[in-house]
Amino acid sequence: MKLSKPNIGKGDYGSTEFIGTAVAYKSSWQAEACGTVDELNAMIGEAYTRIQQAKVKSDLLRIAKDLFILGTDIANTRMSKKDLPRITTRHIHHIEELIIKYEKSLKRIHHFIVPIGPPSFTILQQARAVCRRAERQLVKFMKSDKTDIKNNPLTLAYLNRLGDLFFEMARFILKESDFPEIYWSRDVS
Structure with a gap:
């Protein structure tokens, strides 16, 4: 996908343009969802630099590339450009396969895990939380009054699975670093 040259100054008054749409406010749920997916992608870049395991890095790189497709999908809601890539069931199945792969090496848990550990663990916990926020914002956008919007429902499924994967x-990172999982208990004050 080719990018046009930057539109310097066009967003100075709080508005932006999405694919095939008129001007929208940067405070819209569509802008919030796109921005949070971008924030998530930047966080994945940070995680990539902190993680040592080559396979995890490879998985993160693929996810980072897929998030550009997800962002395009959110921005192209009127389907004005039909030749742009879209999130498909193939993307969701890939995330599900990764979840299964990581789960296989982990013991079952029965309590919440406190998000404390090495930086490579905590950055993935942050990515999980930002992913959940992106999911909530996308729901708000999809449920807004914009009846002419044609959203790809697979974008929500992708974000939901991605949060589980993180x-x-x-x-997995915690286990590999020999750092113990810290479980939350309501009995602890």
């Missing part, structure tokens, strides 16, 4: 990846 949790399992974080646990």
Whole structure:
């Protein structure tokens, strides 16, 4: 996908343009969802630099590339450009396969895990939380009054699975670093 040259100064008054749409405010749920997916992608870049395991890094790189497709999908809601890539069931199945792969090496848990550990663990926990925020913002956008919007429902499924994957990846990193999982208990004050 080719990018046009930057539109310097066009957003100075709080508005932006999405693919095939008129001007929208940067405070819209569409802008919030796109921005949070971008924030998540930057966080994945940070995680990539902190993680040592080559396979995890490879998985993160693929996810980072897929998040550009997800962002395009959110921005192209009127389907004005039909030749742009979209999130498909193939993307979701890939995330599900990764979840299963990471879960296989982990013991089952029965309590919440406190997000404390080495930086490679905590950055993935942050990515999980930002992913969940992106998911909530996308729901708000999809449920807004914009009846002419044609959203790809697979974008929500992708974000939902991705949040699960970050949790399992974080646990895997914790196990690999020999750092114990810290479980939350309501009995502790």
